[in-house]
Amino acid sequence: MEYYFSDKLKALKPSAIREIFKSLGDPEMISLAAGNPSPLSFPVDDLARISADIFANSATAALQYGTTEGYAPLVKEVEKRMKEKFSIGREGDMTIITSGGQQGIELACKALCNEGDTVICEDPTFIGALNAFRSCGAKTVGLPVGDDGIDADELDRLIESTPTAKIVYLIPTFQNPGGFTTSLEKRKAIYNVCAKHGIMIIEDNPYGELRFAGEEVPTIKSMDTEGIVLYSSSFSKILSAGMRVGYMCGPEPVIQKMVVAKQSEDVHTNIFFQMLTYRFMTECDLDAHIAGIRKLYRSKCDLMLSTLDKVMPDCVKYTRPEGGLFLWLTLPDEINMPDFVKKALEYKVAVVPGSTFLCDTNGTVNAVRLNYSTPSDDDIVKGCTLLGEAVKEMLNK
Amino acid sequence: MEYYFSDKLKALKPSAIREIFKSLGDPEMISLAAGNPSPLSFPVDDLARISADIFANSATAALQYGTTEGYAPLVKEVEKRMKEKFSIGREGDMTIITSGGQQGIELACKALCNEGDTVICEDPTFIGALNAFRSCGAKTVGLPVGDDGIDADELDRLIESTPTAKIVYLIPTFQNPGGFTTSLEKRKAIYNVCAKHGIMIIEDNPYGELRFAGEEVPTIKSMDTEGIVLYSSSFSKILSAGMRVGYMCGPEPVIQKMVVAKQSEDVHTNIFFQMLTYRFMTECDLDAHIAGIRKLYRSKCDLMLSTLDKVMPDCVKYTRPEGGLFLWLTLPDEINMPDFVKKALEYKVAVVPGSTFLCDTNGTVNAVRLNYSTPSDDDIVKGCTLLGEAVKEMLNK
Numbered sequence: 001m002e003y004y005f006s007d008k009l010k011a012l013k014p015s016a017i018r019e020i021f022k023s024l025g026d027p028e029m030i031s032l033a034a035g036n037p038s039p040l041s042f043p044v045d046d047l048a049r050i051s052a053d054i055f056a057n058s059a060t061a062a063l064q065y066g067t068t069e070g071y072a073p074l075v076k077e078v079e080k081r082m083k084e085k086f087s088i089g090r091e092g093d094m095t096i097i098t099s100g101g102q103q104g105i106e107l108a109c110k111a112l113c114n115e116g117d118t119v120i121c122e123d124p125t126f127i128g129a130l131n132a133f134r135s136c137g138a139k140t141v142g143l144p145v146g147d148d149g150i151d152a153d154e155l156d157r158l159i160e161s162t163p164t165a166k167i168v169y170l171i172p173t174f175q176n177p178g179g180f181t182t183s184l185e186k187r188k189a190i191y192n193v194c195a196k197h198g199i200m201i202i203e204d205n206p207y208g209e210l211r212f213a214g215e216e217v218p219t220i221k222s223m224d225t226e227g228i229v230l231y232s233s234s235f236s237k238i239l240s241a242g243m244r245v246g247y248m249c250g251p252e253p254v255i256q257k258m259v260v261a262k263q264s265e266d267v268h269t270n271i272f273f274q275m276l277t278y279r280f281m282t283e284c285d286l287d288a289h290i291a292g293i294r295k296l297y298r299s300k301c302d303l304m305l306s307t308l309d310k311v312m313p314d315c316v317k318y319t320r321p322e323g324g325l326f327l328w329l330t331l332p333d334e335i336n337m338p339d340f341v342k343k344a345l346e347y348k349v350a351v352v353p354g355s356t357f358l359c360d361t362n363g364t365v366n367a368v369r370l371n372y373s374t375p376s377d378d379d380i381v382k383g384c385t386l387l388g389e390a391v392k393e394m395l396n397k
Numbered sequence: 398m399e400y401y402f403s404d405k406l407k408a409l410k411p412s413a414i415r416e417i418f419k420s421l422g423d424p425e426m427i428s429l430a431a432g433n434p435s436p437l438s439f440p441v442d443d444l445a446r447i448s449a450d451i452f453a454n455s456a457t458a459a460l461q462y463g464t465t466e467g468y469a470p471l472v473k474e475v476e477k478r479m480k481e482k483f484s485i486g487r488e489g490d491m492t493i494i495t496s497g498g499q500q501g502i503e504l505a506c507k508a509l510c511n512e513g514d515t516v517i518c519e520d521p522t523f524i525g526a527l528n529a530f531r532s533c534g535a536k537t538v539g540l541p542v543g544d545d546g547i548d549a550d551e552l553d554r555l556i557e558s559t560p561t562a563k564i565v566y567l568i569p570t571f572q573n574p575g576g577f578t579t580s581l582e583k584r585k586a587i588y589n590v591c592a593k594h595g596i597m598i599i600e601d602n603p604y605g606e607l608r609f610a611g612e613e614v615p616t617i618k619s620m621d622t623e624g625i626v627l628y629s630s631s632f633s634k635i636l637s638a639g640m641r642v643g644y645m646c647g648p649e650p651v652i653q654k655m656v657v658a659k660q661s662e663d664v665h666t667n668i669f670f671q672m673l674t675y676r677f678m679t680e681c682d683l684d685a686h687i688a689g690i691r692k693l694y695r696s697k698c699d700l701m702l703s704t705l706d707k708v709m710p711d712c713v714k715y716t717r718p719e720g721g722l723f724l725w726l727t728l729p730d731e732i733n734m735p736d737f738v739k740k741a742l743e744y745k746v747a748v749v750p751g752s753t754f755l756c757d758t759n760g761t762v763n764a765v766r767l768n769y770s771t772p773s774d775d776d777i778v779k780g781c782t783l784l785g786e787a788v789k790e791m792l793n794k
Contacts, residue, residue, distance in 0.1 A: 001595060001624045003650045006511050012657050039457040047460075048452035055445035060436040063444075063637035099496060099641075099663035106662050110532070114403050115512055132661040135507070198398060227398045240460035242668035244496075253400045260409050264529040265503050266496035270667040271639035 008115060008137035011361075026348070030383040033350040034374040035176070035325060037237045038300075041293045041373075043284065047240070050279045054272065062272040068263045070097025070247070071274035077281045078247050086208065087222035088231055094252040096259055097245065099269045101206050101234035104248035106132035107258040107265070108202055108230050109167065113138040118164040122150055124328075124357030124365065126176045129169055129204065139164070142359030145175065147319070149182025152189030159197045167200050172220060174207040174324025177357045177369035181322060187220050195226045200254070204232045206246075207324035209290050212298035214322035227251040235277055237325070238290055243273040297325070300372040304380050311388025313395065318370075325373040328354070331366045335394050341368060343394060347386040405512060405534035408758075423745070427780040430747040431771040432573070432722060434634045435697075438690045438770075440681065444637070447676045451669065459669040465660045467494025467644070468671035474678045475644050483605065484619035485628055491649040493656055494642065496666045498603050498631035501645035503529035504655040504662070505599055505627050506564065510535040515561040519547055521725075521754030521762065523573045526566055526601065536561070539756030542572065544716070546579025549586030556594045564597050569617060571604040571721025574754045574766035578719060584617050592623045597651070601629045603643075604721035606687050609695035611719035624648040632674055634722070635687050640670040694722070697769040701777050708785025710792065715767075722770040725751070728763045732791050738765060740791060744783040 054062050069075065075095050082088040082095075089095075098104040105128070109119065115137030121130065123142025133140050143150040143158060149172060159165050170190070172182035182190070194201050203220045221231035227250075234246030248255065262268070280286065301321060308318055308329075315332035329351075331340055341353050354367035372380055451459050466472065472492050479485040479492075486492075495501040502525070506516065512534030518527065520539025530537050540547040540555060546569060556562050567587070569579035579587070591598050600617045618628035624647075631643030645652065659665070677683065698718060705715055705726075712729035726748075728737055738750050751764035769777060 001648065003648065005508055005654050006514075008511075009508050009654055009658055012661075014657055014660065036462050039461060042456065042460045044452060044456040044460070048449065048456070051448055051452065052445065055441060055448065059439065059441040059445070061639075063439045063441070063639045064436060065433050065633075065638045099667075102661070103663045111402055111406050114405075115534075117403075128661065128664070131657075135658055135661040137512075236462075241462045242458075242460045242665075244663055244665070244667050251398065251400065257402050257406055260411055260528075261406055261532055263411065264409075264499070264525065264532040265662060266500045266641055267525070268639075268641070270496075270641050270670060273667060273669070 008135055012131060012134055028348050029350055030348060030375065030379045030386070031350045032370045032375060032383050033352045034371050036374040037241055037325070038296060038373050040296060041238065042240055043280070043289055046280060046284045047276060050276055050283065054275055054279070058275065062275050064271070066268045066271040068259050068268050070269065071271060071278060074274045074278040077278055079249070081281070082231070082249060086219045088219060088249060090224060092227055092252055093249055094255040095247055095249040096255050096262065097247050097269050097274060098262070099246070099266055100236060100244040101204065101232050101246035102128050102132065103262070103265070104232045104246055105129050105202060105204065106135065107261045108248065108254070109133050109136040109138055110261050111254060111257040112200060113166050116164060117166045118162050119167045119169050120155065120158060120162070120165055121169045121359050122171065122175065123359050124177055124354060125169065125359070126171060126204065127356055130359065133169070140359040145178060145180055147180055149180065149186040150190065152186060152193050155190060156193045159193065159199060165199060167202055168194055169202045169204065170220070171204045173205055173217065174210065174321055176207070176324070177326050177352070177354070178328040179319040179321030179324055179326050181217060184217050187217065188223065191220050191223050194228055199228070201229045202232060203229055206234050206237055208233065209238055210294055210297060211323035212294045212301065221249070230254060238286070238293060239277060239280065243270065245269060245273055245277050297373055300377065300380060301327070303377055304370065304372040304384060307381050307384040311385050312391060316391055325371055327370050327372070329368050329370055333366065335366070335391065337364065337366045337368065340390065340394065343390045344387055347390045349383045349386045351387070405532055409528060409531055425745050426747055427745060427772065427776045427783070428747045429767045429772060429780050430749045431768050433771045434638055434722070435693060435770050437693055438635065439637055440677070440686055443677060443681045444673060447673055447680065451672055451676070455672065459672050461668070463665045463668040465656050465665050467666065468668060468675060471671045471675040474675055476646070478678070479628070479646060483616045485616060485646060487621060487624070489624055489649055490646055491652040492644055492646040493652050493659065494644050494666050494671060495659070496643070496663055497633060497641040498601065498629050498643035499525050499529065500659070500662070501629040501643055502526050502599060502601065503532065504658045505645065505651070506530050506533040506535055507658050508651060508654040509597060510563045513561060514563045515559050516564045516566050517552065517555060517559070517562055518566045518756050519568065519572065520756050521574055521751060522566065522756070523568060523601065524753055527756065530566070537756040542575060542577055544577055546577065546583040547587065549583060549590050552587060553590045556590065556596060562596060564599055565591055566599045566601065567617070568601045570602055570614065571607065571718055573604070573721070574723050574749070574751070575725040576716040576718030576721055576723050578614060581614050584614065585620065588617050588620050591625055596625070598626045599629060600626055603631050603634055605630065606635055607691055607694060608720035609691045609698065618646070627651060635690060636674060636677065640667065642666060642670055642674050694770055697774065697777060698724070700774055701767065701769040701781060704778050704781040708782050709788060713788055722768055724767050724769070726765050726767055730763065732763070732788065734761065734763045734765065737787065737791065740787045741784055744787045746780045746783045748784070
């Protein structure tokens with residue numbers, strides 16, 4: 001039997017990150033390639049205690065079918081927190097609980113884009129979002145993202161010249177993969193450009209609570225007087241990634257359409273863990289828990305940066321993130337990125353090729369992504385030191 | 398701001414069942430409209446005990462990101478059970494864990510169908526599947542399903558005259574909404590027709606383990622020498638619906654494409670509950686647990702049938718299912734179905750209009766779906782008795 005696939009999925013490949021993970025079967029390999037939260041960030045004892053109570057007192061509701069919109073008390077609590085922390089939630093907004101932040105992004109594209117429509121993205125950007133757009137048959141077009149975000153004038157011109165543009169996808173805070181944060185000035189300018197064109201923004205903010213340096217920058221959604229911003233976030237980086245509980249807040253007509261689409265995808269998100277998340281939020285001290293994670297990541301990021309400062313020659317550049325999980329390391333022109341990734345594997349260190357995150361699947365960029373949240377402190381030092389040796393070996397050739 | 402939606406979602410409405418659920422806010426309303434498993438079918442004590450152990454001994458793995466294919470030990474255990482119970486699993490097959498059976502159906506369509514392609518379905522059929530196909534931009538075309546399934550010759554002619562046909566979607570065992578079971582003879586004939594045309598079959602079997610009368614009929618997947626059958630099932634009806642753990646088994650190239658699509662939808666299914674399901678399967682007696690559910694549903698179905706036999710005039714016909722959750726009640730020509738559904742609501746009984754389950758959204762059928770798994774025994778008797786009174790009132794007008 002010969003199998004024929006849909007046009008939108010024909011070209012879609014498993015992400016390069018997953019391929020790299022296969023090399024991680026080697027127990028000697030140090031991975032700086034992951035995007036996982038630290039296991040130290042899971043509040044296991046509290047979750048265990050609340051779980052036992054749910055089984056004892058609310059088992060039927062927790063194990064039965066639920067509503068697609070999400071467990072109502074959790075929706076309310078999420079809305080309260082978004083309001084308090086990020087000034088999000090205007091008249092006419094609605095929130096849906098999704099199976100991880102990933103699902104919200106995919107549902108939004110499914111609701112708004114026909115095949116052949118265009119999503120404008122930061123370049124590089126989160127591979128999971130790129131593949132979600134592609135799996136809906138949408139094209140992805142990138143705008144270079146610098147230290148402080150994309151350029152609003154360039155965005156204006158790109159929208160002008162792209163009649164199929166339907167969505168602008170942004171990770172303004174501690175961007176994945178770059179660690180970049182878009183400045184307030186640029187956020188305002190980007191919002192105004194999108195409002196002028198009546199084009200929807202997806203503001204993806206999974207790392208927003210993980211600031212460990214610098215000043216808070218207001219979310220784009222907090223400026224959304226026009227109802228053009230879909231705000232996505234999740235509990236993956238602050239409670240548990242494996243439970244798959246995220247959310248999206250946006251204009252009610254759009255969220256309602258996503259509810260209909262979600263009903264056809266997975267009916268609803270795991271109810272037990274929605275209840276568990278709600279109970280943790282209301283019975284435990286989420287702020288204190290997050291403060292602990294920030295402290296942990298500050299120390300891990302500092303350790304990675306100070307090691308890189310020590311071992312890397314000046315021609316190697318990297319971002320100094322103020323939060324999140326990642327930094328972006330740019331190689332000098334003398335070093336070819338794919339060769340470096342291979343050389344790093346010889347040195348038993350896994351990193352993610354920067355080209356993985358490009359809108360153009362044939363594009364290249366002379367950079368790699370490094371993660372500091374997952375590896376142990378020892379592995380951060382050892383891994384970065386080995387990467388330094390790899391760079392030096394390649395420069396001396 | 399005016400919002401524009403994708404063509405595939407523009408016309409998609411929340412299912413009529415959900416709309417009926419809103420009337421269930423009335424505490425006096427008896428619902429025979431649900432599709433929920435009985436809460437008595439949740440093995441709460443065992444799940445609670447295993448959960449506590451997972452938190453104590455495997456918390457990190459249970460709360461961290463996992464692989465898209467599914468928790469490997471669960472995949473293996475599901476494959477073992479499919480083999481033992483249903484002779485499923487040939488060389489070249491692969492199994493993916495999905496977020497409920499629903500997700501497998503949607504992913505399969507996403508992988509195989511372009512917008513405008515056609516899925517051939519039993520008519521009536523499961524509304525969740527119809528909406529999944531529609532949300533992928535596929536058209537749904539129906540073949541009437543009788544007591545023993547669709548007609549293979551009609552299917553042959555329909556495929557012949559439908560060049561865009563890509564999938565045949567079937568629920569051969571205890572069909573939703575009809576309660577019909579396709580005979581072995583018809584299964585063979587349908588399989589041969591699809592093999593001849595090289596067209597994929599989705600065999601949806603969420604109720605297959607819930608037989609409480611009659612003889613087992615082999616699955617279509619067990620005949621799949623050609624690699625054309627995608628077999629879908631789930632734990633929703635035998636362990637917990639709210640946890641959203643299902644699976645699909647089929648030819649590896651197709652399942653691999655679904656893995657890529659799933660990665661963009663929700664990355665993976667809730668890991669904790671995948672581990673919980675695996676542990677329940679290997680540490681508890683799933684067969685004995687299912688035997689208990691079968692006994693419960695036999696008694697509930699018998700009660701519904703014996704009550705209907707008592708209260709309904711001969712002109713009202715209904716299926717006598719050998720398993721599953723539903724029966725199909727056909728009204729006499731003198732009674733108009735939408736009027737009956739309204740009249741039933743006046744009598745404080747909710748049922749699902751049969752037209753909900755038709756491939757043609759403008760189609761009509763003079764029947765309703767009744768569910769016996771969710772209501773209490775008292776409500777079954779009271780609800781059916783009230784429906785009988787509604788019928789008599791309408792016949793006497």
